Amino acid sequence: MNTAGESTQSQVVVVMGVAGTGKTTVGRLLAEDLDVPYAEADAFHPPANVAKMSAGTPLDDADRAPWLDAIGAWAHGHADRGGVVSCSALKRAYRDRLRAAAPHLVFVHLTGDRALIGRRMAERADHFMPVALLDSQFATLEPLQADERGVSVSVAPGPRAVARRALAALRPGHAPVPSPVATPEATGEAPTGAASHA
Numbered sequence: 234m235n236t237a238g239e240s241t242q243s244q245v246v247v248v249m250g251v252a253g254t255g256k257t258t259v260g261r262l263l264a265e266d267l268d269v270p271y272a273e274a275d276a277f278h279p280p281a282n283v284a285k286m287s288a289g290t291p292l293d294d295a296d297r298a299p300w301l302d303a304i305g306a307w308a309h310g311h312a313d314r315g316g317v318v319s320c321s322a323l324k325r326a327y328r329d330r331l332r333a334a335a336p337h338l339v340f341v342h343l344t345g346d347r348a349l350i351g352r353r354m355a356e357r358a359d360h361f362m363p364v365a366l367l368d369s370q371f372a373t374l375e376p377l378q379a380d381e382r383g384v385s386v387s388v389a390p391g392p393r394a395v396a397r398r399a400l401a402a403l404r405p406g407h408a409p410v411p412s413p414v415a416t417p418e419a420t421g422e423a424p425t426g427a428a429s430h431a
């Protein structure tokens with residue numbers, strides 16, 4: 234990925250994916266490794282959004298609009314210094330909205346199957362997001378498209394391995410086409426989109 238050959242250090246990375254996929258856990262590790270600030274998507278939600286999700290109702294586009302704009306503003310403000318921000322960014326249109334505010338964003342899509350994510354969510358304590366909303370998260374999810382800068386990384390391994398694989402995939406010069414020694418199966422990452430092929 235990294236078509237522009239930029240250093241990952243000065244990029245703003247959006248860690249995306251459905252609820253419970255590990256955005257917070259992996260995002261913090263990525264920010265530490267890159268030595269850049271981390272921001273948590275849930276901190277940008279208006280209280281009404283949190284109340285709605287807590288009550289078991291999925292957010293709609295209108296609910297997400299101000300939240301996406303707040304995250305976009307954060308990303309824009311960190312364009313020079315770099316940063317990592319979690320954001321489910323489930324739809325292409327949501328990512329377009331983020332990119333409108335901060336054009337050079339790069340996405341790390343954390344992927345896992347519903348059963349695995351559901352188990353992890355069920356085991357997670359102290360979080361408002363009910364497992365019952367996971368089906369709607371998967372139904373809403375539109376994976377990265379070929380023209381979007383980003384990579385896809387499986388969350389099957391532990392958090393450190395996921396962060397390591399994400400960093401490797403983000404690095405300039407990352408193998409555009411998986412080689413026999415570094416297939417997506419072997420690395421746990423699935424290149425998605427033009428950027429991951431650069």
Ligand SMILES: Nc1ncnc2c1ncn2[C@@H]1O[C@H](COP(=O)(O)OP(=O)(O)OP(=O)(O)O)[C@@H](O)[C@H]1O
Binds near residue numbers: 251252253319358389
């Ligand atoms: N790679 C992993 N291996 C095992 N457990 C993980 C992994 N990543 C995250 N977890 C655990 O899964 C749960 C969900 O992770 P986390 O809260 O980071 O997800 P999230 O995507 O930020 O969720 P949300 O969108 O709902 O805020 C946590 O209990 C976390 O410790």
Ligand SMILES: O=C(O)[C@H](O)[C@@H](O)[C@H](O)[C@H](O)CO
Binds near residue numbers: 251253297
């Ligand atoms: O777009 C959305 O539906 C929301 O942003 C959710 O993804 C939650 O914020 C988060 O996942 C819960 O922790």
